[in-house]
Amino acid sequence: MTRTADKPSAEFDDRAGALWDAIVRGDEYAAADAVAAALDEGADAETLLLDVIAPVQARVGREWAANRLTVAQEHTATAINERVIGTLAHHPAVRRAMERHRGAPRGRVAVACIDGEWHALPARILAEVLRLRGWQVDYLGAQVPTPHLIAHVHRTNPAVVALSSSIATRLPAAHAAITACQVTGTPVMVGGAAFGPGGRYASRLGADAWAPDARAAAARLAAGPLPQPPPVHRAVDDLPHLADQEYTHVTRTAPELVRRVLAELESRFPAMADYTDRQRRRTAEDIAHIVDFLGAALYVDEPDLFSGFTAWTASILVARDVPAHSLLPALDLLAERLVDHPRAVGMLARARDAVRSPLPEPTDLPPGGASDVLA
Template sequence: MADWYEAFFASLADMDEYLATDLVDRALDSGLTPQQVLLEVIAPAQARVGREWAAGRFTVAREHAATAISERAIAALSRHRADPRPTGARGRVTVACVDGEWHALPARLVAETLGLRGWQVDFLGAHVPTPHLIAHLHATGPDAVALSCSLATRLPAAHATITACQSAGIPVLVGGAGFGPDGRYARLLGADGWAPDAESAVAHLEQQSLLTTTAHPELGDPYTALPHLADQEYTLLSRSRRQLAAQAMAGLEQRLPAMSGYTDRQREHTREDIDHILDFLVATVYLDQAQILSDFLLWTADILDARNVPPRSLLTVLDVIADQLRDFPRTLAVIDAGRTAVNTASSPLHSRPTEETA
């Protein structure tokens, strides 16, 4: 199996679509099942692509090309289903990404795995607006919804979608890195189940543990599930998001005179960094889980370090954002926790394991 995985990853690294699809055919001819190729060759190779990008060894364009090739390889694999048109004897599942979530490959892996196991699957793809998803559920009446969210910034939207699906009488299984380690945010948002990967998602559904919807007395009232929202910090923060970004950029220029010499590209990258931090801050305040922002900052620190940018530069960005939010105590506490995480990670006495030593 390791040889097929290494060969497939090499085809992604070389952006060789023809080799990738040929490897899928040859792996199947060698005796591997379609599910083995999907979950033990394609999926881990694509995950490695993400790590290569984060380490600065793949450009964004190369990562996008590799992802597109993986999607084509999955399409080639689907031709080898024992039953290319499942009867739906096991049941029917709608698989979709949360509104605003563009990382569709994890959801595609779940959809293909379900299809290989005989489920009737409606795969709706990336960025599915909640009203359209609910209309689809009313029209098709699936047994469950499998909802994917890779970025924690989409958790407020995920909460609205979970609640809407349950209000329509459809249980919701969620997955994706956005729901946090061990799915802790999935539970906070009231999902009926959480799965860390495609195989676990299929197991949930095949055990029928999800297919009897339990009562959700809090439906329609986010304050019941998340009582801290009553302080209105999330509402005010999200409404002023664009203004905060402009103020943070101006504040950063005052604190860092060297920015006057930045190129247009450097300034754009700085704006993007501020935007990402604010997006994660807003999501963190929504759930009142400081770990969301802290985890993102640590991930960003690793990427900056791989690009020879001092991770402690994040502290200055946090400071200028905090300057605009002096009347937001819960938000300031979240920023303080993020500062602590960055300071600890930047300490000479602290080191995180690399992929080679972990």
């Protein structure tokens, strides 16, 4: 089974449709049977991973963002897709194909999600693609604390560490993990939506390579070894703008910022007077996310990251019948609290403009990037 970007095959559409129908029903067995049947018929395992399972998972995210799937349905669908990948990995046809590489693997790769990153499916798909390509893969899963990652690197000595992150608030943790791996002499490849369009934040954080998807990651590793990192990597030199302490201030005072904005918000947005307790809790969560993304944008000095997130948040709210302009008072209150921090104030001003502009279609993940399959 093959598929090109401009001409999907009918076979691809049928198999993706069957998998979609099964996961929407919450029928794990039907989903697993659909993939097993495709393998029985001779379908290519990598193509199933990247052109069936991954697009179906992306559709799950889009449907949640558009408020056509509940959070529970989205979690169920994701859990089923994880089990489906397990079915594929253990299918006899796939096991036979992998046996050909067992005696002479290309090398060892550790695949892990950044500490705090719970979107594990992209990393799992990358791990399976690399195994199919003949690599010995240590898949460490979601939310891997950096000290444990480094302990694993010291114990197993992989040729490469592949790090995945989908949410930009994890970029500071990604920077720490990249640096810690490089100190051991191990090169790092990164990927996922957190690293921005075209992987723009990957180089800023000192990664040795970036790939937009699992195919590209596998091709880059097959092309030759990644360059060895320098013996001493000075992370502070990567981001000289952090000397202004704005990132430090915003992150250290985040709980207080959220508390004060929430306390003053009703006077700026009178509709809050009629909010239920649940709506007030959701508002507090939204403000906390705004502050977290502002911190991430300050860390990489990227105003578009924050304005993109704010526009995305507005689109998610609109899909749930909450007016986009309800975000503006919170942004104003944050700007007043951070008046002595020019980078933050400038980002908040751009975010206000983004909310007033035509909003993007809601997607499962905020910019930068869609839920691409990588690592």
